[in-house]
Amino acid sequence: MGRIEEIWNGDRLIGDFGMKLLEARDGYARVSVKVEERFLNAHNIGHGVLLFAVADAAFALSVNAVTDAVGVQWSLNVMRAAKPGEEVIGESRVFHKGRQSMVCELTVTAGDGRVLARGLSTALPVSRQAYAESASTKKAT
Amino acid sequence: MGRIEEIWNGDRLIGDFGMKLLEARDGYARVSVKVEERFLNAHNIGHGVLLFAVADAAFALSVNAVTDAVGVQWSLNVMRAAKPGEEVIGESRVFHKGRQSMVCELTVTAGDGRVLARGLSTALPVSRQAYAESASTKKAT
């Protein structure tokens, strides 16, 4: 099984949200999700978490296509609301791939072309061993 | 029904995630969520989206306690992984409440005190009418 499939199938949240994989290759990924009833906020529009989630799924695929990496920073501007029932598309493009970090451009658009959100995110390459251990670090600073 | 209850009960994603309201008052809120199986990523740890979601729920409560406001910007640093099965707590504190914008400090901690993530977020006061209409804006730029 390839790296993309491993991430896609192993990620339980992606599955639970019912996301669809539109495209994924080294340094680029595009994912869609439907604004279902369960993803609405108190104002009856698509939740900000949904926009973050679809961008983050694309981010994970785009950086993990080549090496194990973990996201450490996200900056997201949300400009427009997602409508109930529509499909929204998250897109991530790696524009910096250094030895120590990768930086991505994130875009969330609706089917009719409205740009709903844009962001930047940073990932660090990491060994799977180190990543698993990070969950058992005891001490907070 | 008070403003806090209105947000809490009306937000479908908060309900779907099984979040618990720990505290909410003007300018401050604290929410928890359990790292269920469905919230794990491909590395078998809590998904970054879950950390964002619990911080965002606290954010929404803290800013909407007094006036209708919509989140427009999030900056989030994730430092540690959430373990399967544990409870994580999202906390938002409004530290700037201006006429044009509100700015919050976000913190996500695990039950044992590990700080998992920290962030800043910005909300703009908005009329409900304007907010609903933003979902029907046609043109992307």
Next chain:
Amino acid sequence: MGRIEEIWNGDRLIGDFGMKLLEARDGYARVSVKVEERFLNAHNIGHGVLLFAVADAAFALSVNAVTDAVGVQWSLNVMRAAKPGEEVIGESRVFHKGRQSMVCELTVTAGDGRVLARGLSTALPVSRQAYAESASTKKAT
């Protein structure tokens, strides 16, 4: 005197840094600055503040070309170092112009095409009166 000239001539820091205006129109601006000796950090490369400054100057021009606006949020990723003596170019493109906020894409490049930094920034429209008064607000929260 036009709005662009007013900002450009009135901004003392832009003048002090010796920036050059390459292009400025509604929603877009491009500015350059030389990595002089006084802009080097302890590692003998261009200071991060210089990259921020040239991006911020472009940001101010791009949003103030049409209306008075004040920057409230900046997210900046720096990927590469600026070399002593080279010219670096800051560019800002407004990609969201709402009634309540404007959001820009910032890019800093070197003369040879290396992308040094990228960012997003948010501005709020503001009356000049309100802006001047914000400097005299007494109370911190």
Next chain:
Amino acid sequence: MGRIEEIWNGDRLIGDFGMKLLEARDGYARVSVKVEERFLNAHNIGHGVLLFAVADAAFALSVNAVTDAVGVQWSLNVMRAAKPGEEVIGESRVFHKGRQSMVCELTVTAGDGRVLARGLSTALPVSRQAYAESASTKKAT
């Protein structure tokens, strides 16, 4: 000469801005700067670049007190304007010190206690050799 002195004396921009070192130790630093005429923007208030600069100087000291590190990401919210002639103080506190990254909390206050800006910043540990070489990387992606 200690690490703090090396950064402080070697950083030409810190010197050019006339900053004062108030405190610097492992994981914490505080720096001040005066809002001189040359740091005013077109609205006659302290430039956003000045607020960024004083926070960034504290950031550099706080992370470089122990190891060589380079800043890669800054998120900054500016809430209030700095008045001509007043002193502003930049403060950085490292709240995460991992093997792969350090994350800091940044605060900019005025002498009368007004909080002008808050931010988060991320640094990566780096060898001086690698850092110097980054300035000569040719290819942009």
